[in-house]
Structure formats: C-alpha cells, structure tokens
Amino acid sequence: MCWCGSNIASTVDLDRVQKAVEKLTNVVHVEQNKYTCSEPGQAQIVAGIREHNLDRVVVAACSPRMHEKTFQRTVAKAGLNPYLLEIANIREHCSWVHTSVEEATPKAIDLLRAAVAKVIRNTPLTTSTIPVEKRALVIGGGIAGIQAALDIADAGHQVVLVEKEPTIGGRMAQLDKTFPTLDCSACILTPKMVDAAQHPKIRLLTYAEIEEVGGYIGNFEVTIRKKARSVNEDVCTGCGICWSKCPSKAPNEFDCGLGERKAIYIPFPQAVPNKPVIDRENCRYFTKGKCGVCKKVCPAGAVDFEQEDELLRERFGAIVVATGYELFDHSVYGEYGYGKYPDVITGLEFERLINASGPTGGKLKRPSDGKIPKTVVFVKCVGSRDEAKGFPYCSRTCCMYTAKQAILLREKMPEAEAYVFYMDVRTPGKGYEEFYTRATEEFGVNYLRGRVARIYPKGDQLVVRGEDTLVGAQVEIEADLVVLATAMVARRDAAELAQRIGFSYDQYHFFTEAHPKLRPVETNTAGVFLAGACQGPKDIPDTVAQASAAAVKVAMLFSRDELETNPMVATVDEGTCSGCEWCKPTCPYGAIDIKTIEERVGKRTVSRRVATVNTGLCQGCGACTVACRSGAMNLKGFTNEQILAEVEAICL
Numbered sequence: 001m002c003w004c005g006s007n008i009a010s011t012v013d014l015d016r017v018q019k020a021v022e023k024l025t026n027v028v029h030v031e032q033n034k035y036t037c038s039e040p041g042q043a044q045i046v047a048g049i050r051e052h053n054l055d056r057v058v059v060a061a062c063s064p065r066m067h068e069k070t071f072q073r074t075v076a077k078a079g080l081n082p083y084l085l086e087i088a089n090i091r092e093h094c095s096w097v098h099t100s101v102e103e104a105t106p107k108a109i110d111l112l113r114a115a116v117a118k119v120i121r122n123t124p125l126t127t128s129t130i131p132v133e134k135r136a137l138v139i140g141g142g143i144a145g146i147q148a149a150l151d152i153a154d155a156g157h158q159v160v161l162v163e164k165e166p167t168i169g170g171r172m173a174q175l176d177k178t179f180p181t182l183d184c185s186a187c188i189l190t191p192k193m194v195d196a197a198q199h200p201k202i203r204l205l206t207y208a209e210i211e212e213v214g215g216y217i218g219n220f221e222v223t224i225r226k227k228a229r230s231v232n233e234d235v236c237t238g239c240g241i242c243w244s245k246c247p248s249k250a251p252n253e254f255d256c257g258l259g260e261r262k263a264i265y266i267p268f269p270q271a272v273p274n275k276p277v278i279d280r281e282n283c284r285y286f287t288k289g290k291c292g293v294c295k296k297v298c299p300a301g302a303v304d305f306e307q308e309d310e311l312l313r314e315r316f317g318a319i320v321v322a323t324g325y326e327l328f329d330h331s332v333y334g335e336y337g338y339g340k341y342p343d344v345i346t347g348l349e350f351e352r353l354i355n356a357s358g359p360t361g362g363k364l365k366r367p368s369d370g371k372i373p374k375t376v377v378f379v380k381c382v383g384s385r386d387e388a389k390g391f392p393y394c395s396r397t398c399c400m401y402t403a404k405q406a407i408l409l410r411e412k413m414p415e416a417e418a419y420v421f422y423m424d425v426r427t428p429g430k431g432y433e434e435f436y437t438r439a440t441e442e443f444g445v446n447y448l449r450g451r452v453a454r455i456y457p458k459g460d461q462l463v464v465r466g467e468d469t470l471v472g473a474q475v476e477i478e479a480d481l482v483v484l485a486t487a488m489v490a491r492r493d494a495a496e497l498a499q500r501i502g503f504s505y506d507q508y509h510f511f512t513e514a515h516p517k518l519r520p521v522e523t524n525t526a527g528v529f530l531a532g533a534c535q536g537p538k539d540i541p542d543t544v545a546q547a548s549a550a551a552v553k554v555a556m557l558f559s560r561d562e563l564e565t566n567p568m569v570a571t572v573d574e575g576t577c578s579g580c581e582w583c584k585p586t587c588p589y590g591a592i593d594i595k596t597i598e599e600r601v602g603k604r605t606v607s608r609r610v611a612t613v614n615t616g617l618c619q620g621c622g623a624c625t626v627a628c629r630s631g632a633m634n635l636k637g638f639t640n641e642q643i644l645a646e647v648e649a650i651c652l
C-alpha cells in the first residue's frame with residue numbers, strides 16, 4: 001500500500017486499511033511504503049514475493065494508467081507472470097475525490113477487497129508476436145500525404161501513396177500565395193510533389209482509390225482500384241499534343257469551374273504525374289463513338305480507349321489517412337446569392353482568379369463581365385460558428401486566408417477597396433497576429449464587426465447589407481465582388497472510408513484521434529494514423545507538423561521486426577455462443593466475425609454459426625462481452641467471473 005507522499009496517506013488511514021486487509025482470506029502479507037513506484041518501493045515488492053512465496057500481488061496506489069506497466073515489470077522480476085498483478089486505485093478513485101478520512105478509509109478497504117477477489121481469479125497470460133510488414137500506405141496526396149510519404153520513405157521504408165485525383169497536390173496546389181509569409185504556394189509545393197514522384201521508395205498511384213481493407217496492425221491487406229486513365233502512363237511523354245488537338249471541352253475543376261479544360265487533360269501545368277487522363281463523360285469518343293483525335297495525334301501511341309480499371313492487392317504494416325477536406329456548401333445561405341449572382345464567389349475561387357496560372361492569368365476580373373473590381377467585400381464564417389445553418393466549430397483558417405486575400409488584393413490593386421465582415425478575428429499561430437495587423441495598418445483593409453444579413457444586386461453591383469456592431473449601425477456597401485470565406489468541412493465520403501478501414505469519426509465526420517491531447521495522430525485502430533485536414537480544419541504548418549508526426553509513428557512501428565500482441569483480448573465459448581451476432585456491430589475495431597462450425601448431434605452433423613475474434617484487431621475494450629446475451633464472450637484478464645467477484649466483494 002502506497003502513501004504517495006501525502007497524496008493518499010493524508011486522506012486514507014492506511015494502518016486501518018492494513019488491519020482490515022490482513023484479515024482477508026488469501027492475503028498472507030501486507031506492507032506500506034511512501035512511494036511504491038520508487039526503486040526502493042519496487043525492491044520491497046520483489047523481496048516480499050520471494051520471502052513469502054507469493055503467487056499474486058495487489059498494489060494499492062494510483063491509477064493503473066500511471067504505473068500498471070511499472071508494477072507488471074516489478075513482479076516479473078521476481079518470477080511472477082505480470083498478469084498476476086492487480087492495482088487498487090486508492091488515489092484517483094479515493095483519496096483525491098474525498099476530503100474526509102472517514103469516507104476515504106472504508107472506501108479504500110472496499111477497493112482492496114475487490115482487487116483481492118479479482119486477483120485470486122487471475123490466470124497467467126502470455127503475449128504472442130506477429131511479424132510486421134514494413135511498407136506503409138498513405139491515402140491522399142495533398143500536402144499532408146506528400147509530407148508523410150516523404151518522411152516515411154526518408155526513414156528507409158517503402159511507401160505507396162494513393163491519390164484519387166489524376167495528380168497529387170490537393171488543395172494547396174490551388175492556392176495562390178500562403179499566409180503568413182506570402183510565399184507562392186506552387187513554389188513551395190511543387191518541389192515536394194516532384195520529390196515524392198522521384199523518391200526511390202515511394203510508389204505513386206494516382207487516379208486510384210481504396211476498395212477494401214482487411215487485416216490488422218503490421219499486416220493490413222488492401223485492395224486498391226486504379227481507375228482507367230485511358231492513357232498508358234509508361235509510354236506517354238506528356239508532350240501535350242493530345243490535349244491541344246482535343247475538340248471537347250468541360251469545366252475546369254482545378255479552377256473551380258471558372259475556366260475550361262479539354263476532355264483529355266492534365267489538371268494543371270505542374271501536375272504530378274504529368275500525364276493526361278481522359279474524362280470519359282465529356283469525351284466524344286466515349287459519348288458518341290466518334291473522334292479519337294488524341295489517339296491519332298499521339299506520337300507515342302499512349303492513348304488507350306480499351307484500358308480498364310485495375311485491382312491491386314497489397315500488404316502494408318501501417319496506414320496513414322490524409323484525405324483532406326471539402327468546402328462548405330454555401331448554397332445553404334440563400335441570402336448571399338451564391339450561384340445566383342456570378343460575382344459572389346468563394347475564397348478558393350478568389351485564389352484561382354488571382355493566380356497567374358488561373359483562368360484570368362492572375363488579373364482579378366469579375367466572373368460576370370470581366371471588369372476589374374474596385375470594391376471587394378469579404379464575408380467570414382460562412383458555415384462555421386453558425387449552429388443554425390452550418391457548423392458550430394471554428395474553421396481555423398478563414399480569418400487568416402481572408403486577411404491574406406485582402407492583402408493580395410490591395411497589393412495588386414492599391415486603388416481597390418477591401419472590406420471584411422467578421423465575428424471575431426482569430427490568429428493563433430506564429431506571426432499570425434502580426435500578419436492581421438499588417439492587413440489593417442499597412443494595407444488599409446477595413447474590418448467591420450458583424451454578420452452580413454443580405455446581398456442583393458443594384459445595377460451592375462452588389463449591395464452587401466450587414467451590421468457594424470462596434471458602431472451599432474446597419475451598413476450597406478456597394479461591392480463589385482463578394483468573397484465568401486466558406487468553412488472547411490469533412491469530405492462527403494469521409495464516413496464511408498472510415499468504415500471501410502475501421503476507425504471512428506466525429507459528429508461532423510472528421511476523423512477521430514485516439515486521444516485529443518496525448519495521441520493526436522493515432523486512431524483507435526492500431527496501425528492507422530491521421531494527418532492533415534481530414535482530422536479537422538487545419539492550416540498548412542499544422543498539417544505538415546502532423547504529417548511528420550504520423551510518419552514518426554510509422555517509423556517507430558517499423559523499427560521492430562515483430563509486434564507483441566495484447567493478451568487481454570476477447571474469447572468466444574463456442575459451446576454457449578448462440579450466433580445472435582449482437583457482438584459484431586458493437587465492436588469498434590471490426591474484430592468480430594461470424595463463422596460456421598460443424599457439430600455432432602447424435603448421429604447427425606449439424607452446422608451452427610458462432611462468433612470468432614480476430615485477436616490482431618481486438619483491442620480488449622470489452623464492449624462485446626457486455627453485448628453478449630448468452631455470456632459466451634469473455635475478456636481475458638477481465639472475465640465475467642472476475643468482474644462479478646469484484647462487485648460481490650464491494651457489496652458484501
């Protein structure tokens with residue numbers, strides 16, 4: 001029994017507890033020390049086991065989260081199986097939550113009685129090992145996926161980077177300049193894209209998606225669908241003749257539909273791989289059976305209309321999910337007129353319009369008539385911090401990207417006026433507050449605190465009606481262009497992907513980390529890690545930091561040839577299992593399956609369905625044991641019998 005200095009000893013009368021515990025059946029020796037976790041404290045346990053020939057140990061101290069592993073190692077030193085140890089948490093569960101010795105002392109006795117009742121039912125458990133496949137799968141080729149892939153590869157491991165679009169780059173490739181340094185996005189991103197493509201340990205699979213994921217940490221089995229590009233990547237030289245001659249056009253997704261591209265196209269000039277893809281929905285050959293110009297003009301003979309999707313089956317030891325985000329569907333704010341008034345655009349559209357490789361060659365022009373805007377109004381928090389129409393969370397990047405866009409506008413066109421409607425200005429990052437101050441003081445951007453109520457047309461302009469809460473007055477600004485800072489939201493297919501791989505997501509469909517503070521890059525599925533905006537709104541510095549953190553976790557995993565499995569896993573008593581399948585959906589790790597067994601009943605052989613546990617996936621949470629109506633599910637180390645014995649000991 002540990003005093004934990006005065007943490008326990010000042011609230012629990014340990015001498016009284018000792019007297020009570022000494023009387024319990026099966027208890028042969030009790031001792032106290034000031035700090036059991038200290039070296040002398042642990043040495044005392046080892047000596048006690050040897051001297052009294054003990055075969056079970058209870059340590060009454062702090063939470064098992066703190067020192068269970070420490071004490072397991074201690075008893076192992078004395079030759080005991082580490083699972084023949086129990087912890088009675090008389091600190092967090094007792095001394096810290098009570099102020100009166102009279103309350104805490106009997107409770108400590110109860111907790112010890114329960115621990116003794118359990119430990120005598122403990123059985124030795126042994127860990128086994130599984131081999132680790134030292135190859136990583138990274139899903140999503142935005143800056144998060146690229147960074148994670150590069151770091152894992154630089155640590156010496158093979159990586160397959162799967163990107164669903166025809167090129168890697170993600171949203172960062174669409175941005176013009178980046179806050180807070182205003183360096184050109186493409187200039188810092190494209191070298192990384194090229195590095196990823198040329199890295200000897202990275203294999204890029206673009207225009208590809210995850211079809212199926214099975215297995216467990218160290219041994220995932222993944223089926224990847226490589227969609228037909230209709231262009232043989234190995235043969236294509238990226239010369240560009242095909243798209244220059246293609247007669248079919250379609251809206252250019254990379255420019256947010258503000259420009260056009262051909263039916264055979266590369267998304268943007270620095271795309272990686274720099275190989276075109278045929279958009280079959282807009283290609284005359286595929287829709288009308290005529291044309292085929294690209295095939296005729298291709299000097300390398302790379303165009304392949306017959307190409308089909310390919311299914312690749314690969315094994316990986318770890319998975320990094322880096323699938324990024326989408327933008328809020330602003331059509332919800334009908335009063336802002338997006339879609340109705342062409343000069344109401346989103347922040348991402350602004351990025352394309354102001355970008356030198358964008359649809360207007362970097363000259364900011366109004367989509368409606370191509371005129372240069374003289375007054376631009378930016379509206380923040382469109383879809384964020386708005387429970388009524390959007391999401392309650394803060395989208396974290398919009399304050400900064402709006403300040404950036406207002407600066408870029410004033411930098412390019414000093415004669416233009418910039419107004420920003422805001423609720424708060426949030427700048428929690430290195431150099432961010434200074435950046436915002438520059439927007440107001442150096443670049444003269446006008447900030448108005450209040451929400452916009454309505455946007456309506458007047459002549460060839462738009463009237464933005466809102467409130468300036470600092471002045472306490474309604475304001476109306478006649479604008480040539482309105483930019484909506486739409487919130488970063490989870491991808492529409494995020495939940496489906498999480499279910500396919502088998503990890504959890506939150507109420508907004510962002511992927512959930514194992515612990516918000518202490519395990520921010522791990523998921524609740526061992527071996528699956530998170531990077532970037534798929535976990536929640538994030539800017540580029542935070543995305544890159546998290547991607548590198550995920551890569552370190554993968555490298556740590558790959559530093560071992562074998563993994564020790566957790567012996568505290570669920571087991572099924574096939575004799576009592578009724579095959580009701582209630583346990584299966586309860587398991588958050590997808591560790592339970594149903595199998596058919598054959599049994600002899602008299603002279604007949606009958607088949608029966610029973611649950612089975614994949615011990616590689618099981619994390620020992622015990623949810624299935626609670627769901628099991630026939631009591632067939634049991635968790636090793638926490639069997640139903642052990643738990644009931646504890647309850648009985650407390651209720652006595």
Ligand SMILES: Cc1cc2nc3c(=O)[nH]c(=O)nc-3n(C[C@H](O)[C@H](O)[C@H](O)COP(=O)(O)OP(=O)(O)OC[C@H]3O[C@@H](n4cnc5c(N)ncnc54)[C@H](O)[C@@H]3O)c2cc1C
Pocket residue numbers: 139140141142143144145162163164165168169170171172175177178179180208209210322323324325326327347348351397401404491497531532533534538539540541543
């Ligand atoms: C208008 C605007 C301006 C911004 N400006 C800045 C700025 O100046 N500075 C800054 O720091 N941040 C800025 N940001 C934020 C920045 O865009 C993000 O921090 C960054 O893009 C996050 O990178 P990511 O890789 O996590 O996600 P993404 O960029 O979204 O990349 C995810 C990738 O995964 C792919 N993918 C998705 N699903 C799958 C799947 N199932 N299988 C395979 N691949 C998949 C996607 O196609 C994409 O390529 C801005 C954001 C917006 C909206």
